[in-house]
Amino acid sequence: MRVVVIGAGATGLGVAWDLALRGVDVVVVEAHEVGVGTSGRFHGLLHSGGRYLVTDPNAAQECYRENVLLRVIAPNAVVATGGYFVKKYGDDDNFERRWTHQAEALGVPIREVPPAELRQALPMLTPDIERAYWVPDGVLEGFRMLTMLVAAIQARGSRLLERTRAVGIRTESHRVTGVEVEGPDGHRTLDCDAVVNAAGPWAGLVAHDWGIDVKVQPSYGLMLIFANRRMDQVVNRLKLPSDGDIFVPHQEVVILGTTDVAQPCPDAPEPDRLEAIRLMSLGAELVPDLGSWRVLRGFNGVRPLYEPSGLTDDSRTVSRDFAVLNHGDRDGLAGAFSVLGGKWTTFRLMGEVLGDKLAESLDMRLPSRSADTVIEAHRTTQATSRRHPVDRGALLCECEGVYESDLDNETASQTQMRFGTWFSMGPCQGTFCAHRVLGRRSAAQFAQEMAWLRHEREHGLNVVGWGSNARLIALEQATKAQTLAEDLS
Amino acid sequence: MTVSVLVVGRGPAGLLSASYLRQRGFDVTILADADGTMSMWSGDFGFGRSADAFESFPVKLSQSSWVAAFQGLVDIFDSFGVPLRLAPPGVILRTVTATGNLRPTFAVPAWQYASVDPEDLIIVGIAGLADSIADAQAVSYRNHVRREAIVVKLTRPPGWDPGWGAIRFASYLDTRAGLAWFTRELGAQLRHAPRGVPVIVPQILGLDTTVEIVAHLAGELGHPIAEFPLLSPSVGGVRIRDRWERSLRRLGVHFITGRAQRVSPTATAMTDDGREFAADYVLLATGGVLGGGASVTIDGAIIDDLVNRELGKMDDVQSLDRVGHPDIDCIGGGRVLAVGRALGGWNPNKDHNGGAMVLGSVHMALSMISED
Ligand SMILES: Cc1cc2nc3c(=O)[nH]c(=O)nc-3n(C[C@H](O)[C@H](O)[C@H](O)COP(=O)(O)OP(=O)(O)OC[C@H]3O[C@@H](n4cnc5c(N)ncnc54)[C@H](O)[C@@H]3O)c2cc1C
Ligand SMILES: Cc1cc2nc3c(=O)[nH]c(=O)nc-3n(C[C@H](O)[C@H](O)[C@H](O)COP(=O)(O)OP(=O)(O)OC[C@H]3O[C@@H](n4cnc5c(N)ncnc54)[C@H](O)[C@@H]3O)c2cc1C
Ligand SMILES: Cc1cc2nc3c(=O)[nH]c(=O)nc-3n(C[C@H](O)[C@H](O)[C@H](O)COP(=O)(O)OP(=O)(O)OC[C@H]3O[C@@H](n4cnc5c(N)ncnc54)[C@H](O)[C@@H]3O)c2cc1C
Numbered sequence: 001m002r003v004v005v006i007g008a009g010a011t012g013l014g015v016a017w018d019l020a021l022r023g024v025d026v027v028v029v030e031a032h033e034v035g036v037g038t039s040g041r042f043h044g045l046l047h048s049g050g051r052y053l054v055t056d057p058n059a060a061q062e063c064y065r066e067n068v069l070l071r072v073i074a075p076n077a078v079v080a081t082g083g084y085f086v087k088k089y090g091d092d093d094n095f096e097r098r099w100t101h102q103a104e105a106l107g108v109p110i111r112e113v114p115p116a117e118l119r120q121a122l123p124m125l126t127p128d129i130e131r132a133y134w135v136p137d138g139v140l141e142g143f144r145m146l147t148m149l150v151a152a153i154q155a156r157g158s159r160l161l162e163r164t165r166a167v168g169i170r171t172e173s174h175r176v177t178g179v180e181v182e183g184p185d186g187h188r189t190l191d192c193d194a195v196v197n198a199a200g201p202w203a204g205l206v207a208h209d210w211g212i213d214v215k216v217q218p219s220y221g222l223m224l225i226f227a228n229r230r231m232d233q234v235v236n237r238l239k240l241p242s243d244g245d246i247f248v249p250h251q252e253v254v255i256l257g258t259t260d261v262a263q264p265c266p267d268a269p270e271p272d273r274l275e276a277i278r279l280m281s282l283g284a285e286l287v288p289d290l291g292s293w294r295v296l297r298g299f300n301g302v303r304p305l306y307e308p309s310g311l312t313d314d315s316r317t318v319s320r321d322f323a324v325l326n327h328g329d330r331d332g333l334a335g336a337f338s339v340l341g342g343k344w345t346t347f348r349l350m351g352e353v354l355g356d357k358l359a360e361s362l363d364m365r366l367p368s369r370s371a372d373t374v375i376e377a378h379r380t381t382q383a384t385s386r387r388h389p390v391d392r393g394a395l396l397c398e399c400e401g402v403y404e405s406d407l408d409n410e411t412a413s414q415t416q417m418r419f420g421t422w423f424s425m426g427p428c429q430g431t432f433c434a435h436r437v438l439g440r441r442s443a444a445q446f447a448q449e450m451a452w453l454r455h456e457r458e459h460g461l462n463v464v465g466w467g468s469n470a471r472l473i474a475l476e477q478a479t480k481a482q483t484l485a486e487d488l489s
Numbered sequence: 490m491t492v493s494v495l496v497v498g499r500g501p502a503g504l505l506s507a508s509y510l511r512q513r514g515f516d517v518t519i520l521a522d523a524d525g526t527m528s529m530w531s532g533d534f535g536f537g538r539s540a541d542a543f544e545s546f547p548v549k550l551s552q553s554s555w556v557a558a559f560q561g562l563v564d565i566f567d568s569f570g571v572p573l574r575l576a577p578p579g580v581i582l583r584t585v586t587a588t589g590n591l592r593p594t595f596a597v598p599a600w601q602y603a604s605v606d607p608e609d610l611i612i613v614g615i616a617g618l619a620d621s622i623a624d625a626q627a628v629s630y631r632n633h634v635r636r637e638a639i640v641v642k643l644t645r646p647p648g649w650d651p652g653w654g655a656i657r658f659a660s661y662l663d664t665r666a667g668l669a670w671f672t673r674e675l676g677a678q679l680r681h682a683p684r685g686v687p688v689i690v691p692q693i694l695g696l697d698t699t700v701e702i703v704a705h706l707a708g709e710l711g712h713p714i715a716e717f718p719l720l721s722p723s724v725g726g727v728r729i730r731d732r733w734e735r736s737l738r739r740l741g742v743h744f745i746t747g748r749a750q751r752v753s754p755t756a757t758a759m760t761d762d763g764r765e766f767a768a769d770y771v772l773l774a775t776g777g778v779l780g781g782g783a784s785v786t787i788d789g790a791i792i793d794d795l796v797n798r799e800l801g802k803m804d805d806v807q808s809l810d811r812v813g814h815p816d817i818d819c820i821g822g823g824r825v826l827a828v829g830r831a832l833g834g835w836n837p838n839k840d841h842n843g844g845a846m847v848l849g850s851v852h853m854a855l856s857m858i859s860e861d
Binding site: 273277280291389390392393394395396403432435436438439440443444446447450465466467470471473474475477478479480481482483484485486487488489 | 526529530531535586587588590591592616617618619620622624625626627628629632633649650651652653654718720721723777778779781784785786787788789803808809810837838839841843
């Protein structure tokens with residue numbers, strides 16, 4: 001039994017994990033690299049369901065269930081920070097009533113918090129808060145979870161092919177028998193018994209390649225990263241979900257998000273300065289002093305919302321829930337499936353539901369085991385900190401504490417290395433460490449890798465070029481040009 | 490009566506202003522809230538990418554004035570023990586960067602590698618030094634100039650630990666044991682290297698005894714030897730800054746730590762803790778956005794708070810680095826003057842003329858003060 005999964009984001013890897021646990025031989029094909037899609041461009045929130053209590057009860061319940069489950073099966077990739085929903089004076093009382101009512105009805109635990117307690121936990125919040133509720137929100141370490149999933153899948157004999165794009169399928173009498181891919185080995189066909197389209201915002205395009213119409217509504221959102229972890233809990237605004245109403249602490253930073261703008265294409269657009277300014281003023285409604293926080297960068301992610309009834313202009317009315325399509329039943333193409341929409345938080349559940357449908361249609365009696373199998377922690381930089389200091393080698397990235405010995409995975413791509421070690425992600429954004437890390441990888445590829453990293457770091461920096469970040473940009477440019485003469489290379 | 494000048498900022502523009510002013514007998518006070526950029530750059534003075542770069546400068550000096558200005562710079566550096574090598578007029582020296590690129594320069598400390606024509610080189614890599622990436626550096630160098638670059642590598646020095654940055658390496662080489670280690674190790678590595686080929690090493694050859702170390706190594710090893718600069722904190726820049734500030738103190742320049750909040754057109758500066766300094770002139774050597782003399786507001790306005798003036802809009806400027814005051818004569822009819830990066834209209838990142846423009850603007854400002 002061989003299944004090809006298209007897309008190595010949270011959804012595709014969740015599917016692959018669930019299938020691998022059922023004993024299926026899985027091949028995941030990824031056009032670029034793990035996590036370059038929406039799963040590496042999200043807000044980092046392990047939803048408690050609180051956000052969707054009123055607008056999407058189904059999603060709320062699913063999120064809460066998975067939230068509780070992930071703390072058990074993936075404790076290395078989630079942090080149970082807890083979070084607050086805060087209502088400002090003047091925010092809709094009616095919404096608050098429905099929200100608390102729904103929490104009880106759906107079994108999502110909330111607890112009203114006295115304003116004094118909130119002020120103590122989060123003194124930077126506006127004093128204009130009328131009421132606050134604690135919720136079991138948490139932080140989802142997306143990059144770590146992806147790495148753990150890849151390792152867990154590979155440990156069970158399944159494979160991941162990066163830089164391999166699915167371009168079509170081979171069929172025999174209305175049944176899928178193979179997936180055509182283009183990759184480092186050129187064009188070839190991977191034989192299979194079934195194929196799963198988990199291409200996130202690109203899922204509509206993948207289905208289109210199969211001659212099938214699937215409506216995916218891409219909508220992008222902007223997030224701003226602040227350079228310091230100034231809060232330890234998630235903060236949500238208690239009102240109808242809207243723009244700029246969530247703060248998430250993530251490792252050493254805080255992320256504010258997001259916006260929601262429908263767009264025709266699935267690629268993430270360049271972040272826009274005016275939108276960043278708008279997000280700052282929305283965020284200041286909760287944190288009045290936000291203007292004095294150092295912003296580090298801004299980035300966009302694209303939601304892969306499934307929209308059964310066709311494209312729409314108002315993307316927030318589309319369900320956050322996910323859908324699993326069996327194209328055998330729906331379109332007469334046996335062995336083809338799509339899994340659409342959803343959230344990072346529900347990646348495992350999406351895998352389970354897809355797995356059940358797939359097993360059923362192929363007459364396999366293999367139950368899902370992903371709800372009670374721990375996703376092992378991947379070897380991380382913690383291994384380094386246990387070494388004798390001298391064996392770590394030189395300190396390459398002062399901001400994030402990356403040593404030479406952290407680079408020992410020679411086959412990792414630059415992006416994997418960055419998300420694995422976090423180099424160039426701290427306050428200096430690679431100004432002083434980029435050449436140190438990349439110069440120790442391939443000497444032949446060095447110039448190209450440097451140019452790519454600078455480009456990637458700069459486009460996130462420039463969108464928030466004000467205050468002390470403007471000064472960092474000036475320093476980065478001076479170092480790059482005047483110390484290293486990269487412009488003359 | 491002696492004329493008093495308050496210099497705000499102690500980056501290269503501030504220090505250079507102070508040197509010139511002291512030479513001419515002015516009473517000089519330097520007020521700065523922090524170190525300037527001297528310790529971030531290697532200390533070689535960029536002039537421009539081409540021999541006639543001066544034609545594009547916002548500061549108009551004749552070619553002979555430029556030559557005279559650079560000669561004056563050499564004299565000042567000489568006075569505090571940093572020998573500068575000057576390119577002859579019309580010729581551009583190129584120095585090698587830590588990433589193997591070639592960068593034009595006009596005046597370079599004698600300890601730093603520079604040459605007019607590219608040559609075959611031996612590049613020294615040092616284990617345990619973060620900025621040392623000799624293999625990658627050599628590939629870039631070969632690709633750029635189609636010359637050979639041989640890499641030799643030294644192991645970590647005794648007593649090394651991961652906390653050793655370039656400054657720590659340099660102070661080790663200032664010791665007798667450090668220099669002996671380096672001479673022995675490098676000598677062993679160069680045993681089979683072609684004789685006479687220049688050797689370039691990361692900029693760690695001491696903080697205090699660099700000139701002596703370079704001479705010693707060249708004598709012992711039979712190769713010309715010079716450094717290539719690393720990143721911040723740059724050992725080359727730190728050497729210059731320390732010697733320069735020490736010499737200015739000796740010459741009677743007052744150093745005051747503090748942040749100026751307002752500078753009035755009548756040449757009075759007020760600090761954020763309420764101190765007031767009145768002088769005959771104020772030189773704003775505040776370094777633009779990078780130096781902290783200008784800030785960018787969230788809606789993209791670039792503002793010099795000191796004199797309460799908008800310098801531009803982010804949307805209109807191609808690069809942050811062109812931003813600054815439009816004229817040296819900044820406010821107050823010639824009593825408040827902008828020098829160095831505080832003066833706009835030039836882009837050292839694009840044009841590689843940072844050092845020249847610091848020199849040129851200080852030169853002009855000085856002539857404006859002297860004419861009075
Ligand atoms: C702004 C924003 C904030 C969010 N915040 C949160 C949050 O805080 N918490 C939360 O739980 N959820 C959040 N989400 C939702 C969550 O991020 C997404 O639902 C989830 O990441 C989607 O994952 P995916 O695997 O479906 O898509 P992706 O991660 O985009 O993966 C799809 C992959 O398919 C690949 N691909 C595409 N076409 C092909 C092809 N032809 N062949 C091979 N590979 C292909 C792509 O390269 C990509 O890697 C947020 C979403 C957005 C947009
Ligand atoms: C939860 C979370 C926390 C974060 N925390 C931090 C933080 O603390 N500090 C920080 O600096 N950033 C942080 N980021 C942001 C991150 O660095 C990126 O800005 C973000 O992932 C979006 O990518 P990008 O803007 O660089 O987009 P892009 O430039 O489009 O790149 C996205 C990724 O895909 C890769 N990629 C894209 N196209 C290609 C291609 N053709 N070939 C090869 N690779 C390609 C890039 O290398 C890059 O890693 C965080 C992101 C998230 C989701
Ligand atoms: C990384 C880097 C590498 C460089 N490399 C080279 C090179 O190789 N060759 C070259 O020729 N040039 C180089 N430069 C020089 C550069 O391009 C500029 O010419 C130089 O930085 C300008 O110096 P400055 O003295 O004008 O300002 P800065 O050095 O920035 O000094 C500004 C000073 O003003 C002070 N200040 C600012 N505002 C106030 C206030 N309100 N109150 C009190 N004090 C204040 C600051 O604390 C600081 O002391 C480099 C610069 C950098 C940053």
